[in-house]
Amino acid sequence: MAGVHQFRKIREQDLALLRSLSIAERVDRLGVPALQIPKLIIAGRQLYQDNIRTLHVVPGMKEVIAKLSSQGVKSSILSSNSEANIRLFLKNNKMEGVFKEIISAKLLFGKHHSIRKVMKQWGTTASRMIYVGDELRDIEACKKLGVPIVAVTWGYDAPRLLLRGQPDYFVNTPGELLKTLQTLV
Incomplete structure (x- = not known):
């Protein structure tokens, strides 16, 4: 581009x-x-x-999501990507129907607005949610609302940048993510 x-x-x-x-x-x-x-x-x-057909789920994440789902944890996706792209990615990776809903956040710098909208739709509070994100802006959005956030290091943003945002939890592997989430739900 x-x-x-x-x-x-x-x-x-x-x-x-x-x-x-x-x-x-x-x-x-x-x-x-x-x-x-x-x-x-x-x-x-x-x-x-x-290029979506070449993209795969991070190794270990299917198992994390399946384990959490079997324990009754409801998960949704909130992304700046389009809902159509997310659904196609999930279909290509045989993960259809795993998530409660797919939400496309329209604002690049206003993800907190989308999170607040979800809380209102679900009739829940920040303390009853856990956000898993891989970008500094995810951390910043959650901090604005008081939503606990687990930062994962396998996205685009470097671990050092994520730490700069002071996430509530910081994990390096899907296994660490599962252990962290199981202590929180």
Whole structure:
């Protein structure tokens, strides 16, 4: 997309640095005008959809979700990705029907609004939810609302960046995630 939209191209050696920056810092570093972000999100979702058949669930996560489900824990997905992409990913990975619902958060920097909306729809409070996220902005959104958050290190954001957000819990593997969640539910 950088070539098409004339932004700084990302090289392999840039990835470690970019993973350690917040989204706002990444956008600044790459010279992306804020007004272009919505168009880039749409283009990014399309690239994701074009490559979705090559994407797989993190090893061990199917088992974590199955174990929690068997214990009566209801899980939903809240993502900035489109609902259609998420459903296709789940279908390709034989995980249809595992989640209570799929929610697409429309705002890149306003995920807390989506979380608040979910709490209202479910008639629940922040203390009765647990959010599992892999981005600094997930942590920031949860902190605004008092929702406990478990940060996982296998997403795009670097562990050091996640720790900067001071998550309530921090895990490196799906097994650690399962143990942490089992102590909380």
